[in-house]
Amino acid sequence: MNPRLAAFYSLNDILLERNNSEKVLARFSSKFASKQDHNLYYTLVKGSIKQKIHLEFLLKNYIDFEKTDPKVLNLLLLGLFQLTFLDSIPAYACVNETINISNKEFKKGVSSFINAVLRSYIRKDKKIRIPKDIVQKISVTHSFPAYLIKNWVSLFGKDDTIALCTYFNSTPKLTLRIETDKISYKKFSEYLNKKNVQFSRSKYFDNMIVIESSFNFLKDEYFKKGYYYIQNESALIPVLLLHPEKGEKILDMCAAPGGKALYLASLTKDTAKITAVDNDPGRIMQFKENTKRMKHSSIDIVMKDVLYLKSQKKFDKIIIDAPCTGWGVMQRKPDIRLQSENRLKSLIPLQQKFLEKADSLLKKNGVIVYSTCTINPDENEKQIEKFMKNHSNYTLIKPDQFVEKDFVSGKYIKTYPFKHNMDGSFASALRKVV
Numbered sequence: 001m002n003p004r005l006a007a008f009y010s011l012n013d014i015l016l017e018r019n020n021s022e023k024v025l026a027r028f029s030s031k032f033a034s035k036q037d038h039n040l041y042y043t044l045v046k047g048s049i050k051q052k053i054h055l056e057f058l059l060k061n062y063i064d065f066e067k068t069d070p071k072v073l074n075l076l077l078l079g080l081f082q083l084t085f086l087d088s089i090p091a092y093a094c095v096n097e098t099i100n101i102s103n104k105e106f107k108k109g110v111s112s113f114i115n116a117v118l119r120s121y122i123r124k125d126k127k128i129r130i131p132k133d134i135v136q137k138i139s140v141t142h143s144f145p146a147y148l149i150k151n152w153v154s155l156f157g158k159d160d161t162i163a164l165c166t167y168f169n170s171t172p173k174l175t176l177r178i179e180t181d182k183i184s185y186k187k188f189s190e191y192l193n194k195k196n197v198q199f200s201r202s203k204y205f206d207n208m209i210v211i212e213s214s215f216n217f218l219k220d221e222y223f224k225k226g227y228y229y230i231q232n233e234s235a236l237i238p239v240l241l242l243h244p245e246k247g248e249k250i251l252d253m254c255a256a257p258g259g260k261a262l263y264l265a266s267l268t269k270d271t272a273k274i275t276a277v278d279n280d281p282g283r284i285m286q287f288k289e290n291t292k293r294m295k296h297s298s299i300d301i302v303m304k305d306v307l308y309l310k311s312q313k314k315f316d317k318i319i320i321d322a323p324c325t326g327w328g329v330m331q332r333k334p335d336i337r338l339q340s341e342n343r344l345k346s347l348i349p350l351q352q353k354f355l356e357k358a359d360s361l362l363k364k365n366g367v368i369v370y371s372t373c374t375i376n377p378d379e380n381e382k383q384i385e386k387f388m389k390n391h392s393n394y395t396l397i398k399p400d401q402f403v404e405k406d407f408v409s410g411k412y413i414k415t416y417p418f419k420h421n422m423d424g425s426f427a428s429a430l431r432k433v434v
Contacts, residue, residue, distance in 0.1 A: 001031040007044035054143035061126040163418035168330040174211040226294040234425040238371035246271040248316040256283030265296035277306040324372040328424025371427040380426035397429035
């Protein structure tokens with residue numbers, strides 16, 4: 001399939017139908033004749049979504065949005081993205097390929113309109129005026145909603161906000177967690193060297209590798225054998241903070257597709273009793289496939305809304321990977337930046353419900369680790385503070401005894417892309433003393 005046409009269809013699905021980008025990408029991923037076409041498709045879709053606000057800012061100088069068909073607008077975004085960000089593709093080729101899609105998908109006249117807009121942009125017929133206001137300037141140049149930029153500037157300042165945006169707009173690198181019980185770092189690194197795969201060892205984790213070159217892990221022998229798991233470095237931190245031990249009864253709330261539960265099983269050498277709960281059928285299926293591939297036997301996967309979970313025996317430890325805005329993972333999930341500002345209003349009470357449910361399922365002297373993949377204090381430390389105000393029988397556990405001190409921020413764990421070069425995240429450990 002033509003990668004540009006597939007990208008156009010995908011943008012319509014994601015931007016107009018509001019379908020999840022990862023699911024759309026997965027649906028199209030097997031339709032290409034070559035790896036080159038596959039890579040171009042991914043770049044076009046993810047890049048157009050990441051740069052949507054910036055591209056629309058540019059397009060407003062050339063078209064009237066209210067008079068432009070939304071699908072035509074998506075095709076213009078696709079063409080403009082190539083002209084602006086893909087230097088390896090000649091301008092004439094970008095325009096011609098965009099016109100070819102227009103001829104196939106739209107009535108006569110639309111192609112002439114698209115051709116005129118793109119060629120006017122190439123000639124730089126319009127003078128683009130960048131806003132002087134710092135929030136608006138960062139918003140349109142780095143392609144993030146103004147409400148996010150306003151929030152980040154107040155939290156981190158201008159320079160770190162720009163560094164954060166730059167990180168999120170960069171191409172994510174593949175990171176692997178090695179199952180060190182199955183293969184040593186030395187043997188695994190020798191294997192990658194023989195395959196001419198460029199890599200580096202994680203700065204923070206001895207069992208993590210950062211892939212620096214092309215690597216088709218799905219067809220890799222060691223992947224199929226379960227020698228490693230694809231996982232961001234920040235995802236290891238809540239598991240280490242929980243400090244799982246052999247024989248413990250552990251609950252993983254919101255568990256699919258299984259990264260944290262599988263690491264729990266690995267650390268305890270399958271001697272803990274891990275109950276992993278999630279209510280998403282597709283993610284549960286992926287979780288089961290991952291568990292089978294990784295050959296872990298201590299995980300009981302339950303498809304259920306964990307808020308309605310009943311258990312006769314309470315748990316020693318509970319890990320909550322809470323639903324959140326995902327403000328820390330926008331490098332890998334670009335459509336998060338398109339979500340409504342109002343989504344936060346529904347997430348805050350939901351996160352509180354997860355904490356309350358965990359409390360009801362936890363033994364005395366048990367531990368809860370609450371974690372998110374956001375850098376938003378309202379979803380992080382403010383949630384913990386509110387919970388502890390209502391539950392005086394909990395104390396915070398000092399995090400620096402379990403994780404790298406560079407991640408510790410006061411009483412909590414916080415990772416920032418502009419500081420740690422990994423996903424933004426939060427984690428806190430609480431002990432139930434009575």
